[in-house]
Amino acid sequence: MSIRSLSQTALVLMVAALTTTAHADTADRRIALSNNYAGNSWRQVMLESWQKTTSKAVEDGLIAGADAYTTAENQATEQAAQIQNLILQGYDAIVIDAASPTALNGAVRQACDAGIVVVSFDGVVSEPCAYRISMDFPASGVEEMDYIAQRFPDGANVLEVRGLAGVSVDELIHQGIEAGADKHPQLKVVGSVHGNWSQTAAQKAVAGVLPSLPRIDAVVTQGDDGFGVAQAFENSGRPLPIIVMGNREAELSWWKKQHQANGYETFSISSSPSISSLAFWVAQQILDGHEFPKDLRSPPTRVTQDTLDDALDGLAPGSILTEPYTVDDALSLKAATSSQSAE
Amino acid sequence: MNRLMQATLNRQAWAARPWIWSYVAAVLVLIATWSFTGGAGAGELLSGALSFSAFFAVAGLGQMLVITTGPGNIDLSIPANIALSGALAMKVMNQQDSLIGLGVLAVVGCGLSIGLFNYVLIRLLRIPPIIATLSSSFLVLSVAIVYGRSVRIQPPEGVYQFATGKVLGVPWVALLVMLLALMMAILLKRTRLGWGALAIGQNPRAAALAGIPVERIRCCVYMVSGLMASLCGLLLAGFSGGASLSMGEEYLLASIAVVVIGGTSVGGGCSNVPGVWGASIFLYLLVSMLNTFGLGAGVRMILTGCIIIAVITAVSGSAVSQAKAR
Structure with a gap:
């Protein structure tokens, strides 16, 4: 000082x-x-x-x-x-x-x-x-990987869902994810697709690449894609990975529903x-x-398991925190x- | 001599079916993916391809009919239509199975009205279709934004089950779209509307002189396209657990791409129903293959462009030899 x-x-x-x-x-x-x-x-x-x-x-x-x-x-x-x-x-x-x-x-x-x-x-x-x-943005990418590393101290297969190719924000968050992978060598990014910050596009991209991938333990996203990723996994019949969310109401509601059903926990971050x-x-x-x-x-605005209910309180369907x-x-x-x- | 004839016949058989190329391309891409993964997840990939391509195919069938009616006819309002119809369906159904029928009716009405509105712009205001449908798409999207601001309402259980369900590994949606494709084929081959659309596409003046109600048919064609897009919106919203504003975005180019790759003539007058489906499957598998290879976004886009050009060249090459064979 x-x-x-x-x-x-x-x-x-x-x-x-x-x-x-x-x-x-x-x-x-x-x-x-x-x-x-x-x-x-x-x-x-x-x-x-x-x-x-x-x-x-x-x-x-x-x-x-x-x-x-x-x-x-x-x-x-x-x-x-x-x-x-x-x-x-x-x-x-x-x-x-x-x-x-x-x-x-x-x-x-x-x-x-x-x-x-x-x-x-x-x-x-x-x-x-x-x-x-x-x-x-890079720091938010690192934070996502930090959370996953804390959930999987013994290592995990990670799928990265990126945004719109060619847009600087996508590149910045991606840099953060890469930095996070270097920081936590036990996390292995086994696949990367572009979800274009759209639930439907993310669902499609993930469903297309899943058949070729090994077991996925966690998914890092960029926002407005986590719910689509969850849909892709549910439809494929694979076990649900930890999907880092992006503060959308659909994502948080899905998370809450999963938590009530089977104790599912994750983390959410977005601007x-x-x-x-x-x-x-x-x-x-x-x-x-x-x-x-x-x-x-x-x-950034973050949501953890402890703040999930507060975040959802009064959040209109289709909206974002x-x-x-x-x-x-x-x-x-x-x-x-x-x-x-x-x- | 005999062999030569056989070869010529084969050539003609290929030339008469330009849609074959989209299937050939799809199979090649599938083999390439499987050889990369060692066959892992083969069934999963194929089943995914059938579901996702179904959405492209529905929107593509409508676009195909419009393009069939000749140069200049195109429907650019499909993405906005998908966004609005999806939102409308989810709101009307309000997560209740008992309201599904009403929701479907609303969607059908919405699609037909958008088609009619497009036609009115084109006909009464004499705006070229490309501008008319583009501007109507802005209006429709604005309505979708205002109306569906909070649109991620979950679909009713019945719709969700239908949109994501499978029978013997084949998605219900794929079966439905097969049925729609069949109806479209019958419409084109067996009805006055279909014949009229083809005739207008070949030569609008000759068609008018032959007594074909050109304007009435064009109106119907745009309405069918609107209807197809709105059905696509409904299915897509059911499949992905709710509607979103950006849901239709990729359909602007995709709906045109599947028509062209599928062997329909951009100049009109010649349409190709099986090709739309083949091209939809091909496009989905192509993206999946490039994602599976783990290539960077830039390389992926370059390859996508090159492969699409190659397929279109094959398609139009066979169309040319077909024309020569005549």
């Missing part, structure tokens, strides 16, 4: 104390959300969370407007054009869930040059002038879709004159990351 980080902590505390009075400065500012895709449950909850948080903020007079725009075709070119439109429309900040980490950089640069604050989250952009908020509200608060705070580091880490973020979370996020970088 250096003097620098001490003073930073003090600064953060001061800022936190001041925020309630500093809000009004952004009352006439407008923030836009540029989103590339809406066709799965995570994105739906993400958009809902944005809507909920921002409409409250508009009502409270913290901000003049916060409109969400989603592109129809999930194409980087389309989203780049959309961002250019948002620049012309005179938004003060643009929050982006990006189709590509690099392909939007030109448009993002234009926005920065026009004095617009750009905050990317989930699907982040690599353009240095933008802020990035994302979960530590919270309400990260969109976190991105909103960060953008609002930057407009308000606060300084943030460019790279911010949002905490999410944590509401407030402006204070955005500030504590800042504190956590800056003290990390100071160490």
Whole structure:
């Protein structure tokens, strides 16, 4: 703990104390959300969370407007054009869930040059002038393998279900899984398929590869695929492995049902879709004159056997576990990351 | 001389059945997989192939009928239709076996309406089918998003049992789709609607002059395609324990791929029912084989592309020699 980080902590505390009075400065500012895709449950909850948080903020007079725009075709070119439109429309900040980490950089640069604050989250952009908020994906992969290693100290055959090939998040989580395999040499990854973050696609991919695989003890997933994996195993008549879940209601309900039937236990981890509200608060705070580091880490949301019932309580069917973020979370996020970088 | 004739006959027999290639390809892929695994899990793989290919086949049969009616006719609303129908079925059935009949009716109605809506866009607003069905797919998907926001309702036990059940190792779903394929074959070969669709595909002007009700048939064709896609949505939701918004996504290209690989002419006027099934099985086995080999995603995609090109070349090669033989 250096003097620098001490003073930073003090600064953060001061800022936190001041925020309630500093809000009004952004009352006439407008923030836009540029989103590339809406066709799965995570994105739906993400958009809902944005809507909920921002409409409250508009009502409270913290901000003049916060409109969400989603592109129809999930194409980087389309989203780049959309961002250019948002620049012309005179938004003060643009929050982006990006189709590509690099392909939007030109448009993002234009926005920065026009004095617009750009905050990317989930699907982040690599353009240095933008802020990035994302979960530590490799760490979540390692955490999955840690859990399996703890369940199988004497070794296990692991099947890896990956996301959409070519998307950076898939690569990052995969790196974490690989690092976990190196860390726990008793875990053997015997197969790997792409489930495209879709229960049906995961079910199909796993059912196709299962006949060629030895006994599977555990499955690591990336979210929105665990239930499909479970279906594939149930239909194949094989013994159920430990499937690490991704916080979807279907997955958690299935887990609970299995636990009641035969004591099945597993673990669930995923990024919270309400990260969109976190991105909103960060953008609002930057407009308000606060300084943030460019790279911010949002905490993952975890479910263990002990918290399973709480997690399922009030979770709508087809939904995904999410944590509401407030402006204070955005500030504590800042504190956590800056003290990390100071160490 | 005799031998030469025999060979020519054989050639013609092959040429007249371009669908054979998709089965040949499927068998080759199966052999390759088995030789890699030493025959382990052979039955499991085949049974899985029959279930999963059934979903491709249902959607593909509808797409095939649309493509048969000639250049420009295509149904891009299939993925959205699958998402909406799956959600609708699960909501109407509400996990109760007694509501299955009502759910099926709702799905049939939904599919036919989407087909009719597509046709209305094409006919009344004179929008090309590719644009009309694409834009209707946005509308349908939006409805699915609004209506089915919380759609992962489990299917009723009866539907789940049917969708995942097997009789003598053959999935029920596969038998159902075989029946649908048979009906489609009869429709094409024995009914006015089928003849009309083929005639329009060969030459719409000639068909109109010959007194075929071109527009009525096109309308029916789009409705049948909508119906097939919605049945696919229902079965898929039953099979995978509930509907999801992204469930139909891969069907946009897959429904077209199985039609083309199956030997149906993209130019229309010539359709091929057995080929759709063969191509569906082939596509599933191909992905399973590449997954089994444990190749990286990039290599897998390159190989998938190359193998599909090879099969299509074989199919269209035989179609050309067929045309020459005439």
